[in-house]
Amino acid sequence: LPSLVLVALLAVIAVLAFHCWNAASRQALLREELAELQSQAQRTEVARGRLERRNSDLLGKVDSHRKQLEQKEADYSHLSSQLQARDGQVKRCEDGKVRAGGPGALRGGSA
Numbered sequence: 001l002p003s004l005v006l007v008a009l010l011a012v013i014a015v016l017a018f019h020c021w022n023a024a025s026r027q028a029l030l031r032e033e034l035a036e037l038q039s040q041a042q043r044t045e046v047a048r049g050r051l052e053r054r055n056s057d058l059l060g061k062v063d064s065h066r067k068q069l070e071q072k073e074a075d076y077s078h079l080s081s082q083l084q085a086r087d088g089q090v091k092r093c094e095d096g097k098v099r100a101g102g103p104g105a106l107r108g109g110s111a
Helices: 002-101 103-107
Strands: none
16 A cells, blocks of 8 residues: 555656646746747837838928928919919000001011
8 A cells, every 4th residue: 555655646746747847848938939029029119110210201201392392382373473464564565566556566667
C-alpha cells in the first residue's frame, strides 16, 4: 500500500511538473508575442504620427492653393471687368468717329 501511494504521488508530481513546464513554455511564447505586438504598435504609432504631419502639411498646401486660386479668380474677374469697360470705351470712340467723320474716319481720315 505505501508503494502504491508513493507511485501515485510520483505520478501527481510528474503531471504537475509537466503542466508547470507547459505553462512556462506558453508564458515564454506569449511574452515574445507581446513584445512583438508592442513593437508593432510602436511602429504603427510612429507611422501614424508621420502620416498625421504629412496630412496636416498637405491640408495647409491645399488651403494655400485655394487662397491663391480665389485671388487669381478675383484678379481675373477684375481684369475682365476692366477689359469690358475698355471695349465699351473703344466702341463708343469708334461710334463717335463714325458719326463725326463718316466711314473714312476709322481709316485715318482718307476717304
